Amino acid sequence: MRNYKGRIHSFESFGTLDGPGIRFVVFLQGCPLHCKFCHNPDTWPSNGGEEYTAGGVFDKVMRCRGYIATGGVTLSGGEPLLQAGFCEALLELFKTAGIHTAIDTSGAIPLHKSQRAIDLADMLLLDIKSPISCVCSELTGQSNENALATLEYCESVGKRVWLRHVVVPGITYDDEALKAVGELSRQYSCVEKLELLRYHKLGASKWEGLGIPDPLAETPALSAEEFARAKEIVNSLH
Numbered sequence: 419m420r421n422y423k424g425r426i427h428s429f430e431s432f433g434t435l436d437g438p439g440i441r442f443v444v445f446l447q448g449c450p451l452h453c454k455f456c457h458n459p460d461t462w463p464s465n466g467g468e469e470y471t472a473g474g475v476f477d478k479v480m481r482c483r484g485y486i487a488t489g490g491v492t493l494s495g496g497e498p499l500l501q502a503g504f505c506e507a508l509l510e511l512f513k514t515a516g517i518h519t520a521i522d523t524s525g526a527i528p529l530h531k532s533q534r535a536i537d538l539a540d541m542l543l544l545d546i547k548s549p550i551s552c553v554c555s556e557l558t559g560q561s562n563e564n565a566l567a568t569l570e571y572c573e574s575v576g577k578r579v580w581l582r583h584v585v586v587p588g589i590t591y592d593d594e595a596l597k598a599v600g601e602l603s604r605q606y607s608c609v610e611k612l613e614l615l616r617y618h619k620l621g622a623s624k625w626e627g628l629g630i631p632d633p634l635a636e637t638p639a640l641s642a643e644e645f646a647r648a649k650e651i652v653n654s655l656h
């Protein structure tokens with residue numbers, strides 16, 4: 419288990435945004451999606467980043483154990499479940515050590531590959547790109563079928579889920595689409611909360627640096643007023 423190898427993009431030893439409490443966030447390399455709003459397109463290539471053993475990552479996290487006593491570890495990315503076997507090895511190690519674990523995922527990986535890692539994690543942060551399939555395809559290049567199947571699976575086994583959703587002007591900042599997000603979050607008892615995230619422009623320089631045309635170059639950041647309105651819409655019952 420300790421010798422299982424995977425590729426890591428980066429680490430954050432004091433994360434406050436990716437799950438409950440203070441968390442050590444492990445960003446795994448590789449992502450099968452190409453979200454137009456991605457802030458980290460440098461995580462996309464599976465052969466990028468740096469190779470680590472699961473034991474090497476575990477030891478690095480354990481050096482910060484004091485900080486994360488009230489939180490835990492979050493496997494993020496990229497799409498962590500693209501390296502499902504590596505996630506399983508990491509999650510087994512953290513479970514044995516009594517460390518709380520979360521997987522921050524788009525749900526894009528088919529369940530027959532991701533299920534064992536999901537079973538091992540304490541919770542999922544599930545980033546629903548859009549509950550409307552054609553919007554999801556337009557935004558990410560893939561349908562939402564696997565993400566919805568992942569949510570169904572979490573419901574069936576009682577896995578704790580925080581749903582996340584990025585609100586993008588002109589795409590997901592849309593009354594019907596936002597109502598669908600609100601409905602989805604209320605439909606599943608495994609969903610403890612829904613976090614809306616504002617589209618911002620902080621990733622723009624990365625697209626430029628990688629020489630990839632930014633499909634949202636002309637799209638402005640979501641304003642505070644629009645964000646407040648988006649929250650009202652997802653919380654309204656029509």
Ligand code: SF4
Pocket residue numbers: 449450451452453455456457458459461495496497524
């Ligand atoms: S799933 Fe995340 S890392 Fe992958 S393209 Fe979308 S925003 Fe970027």
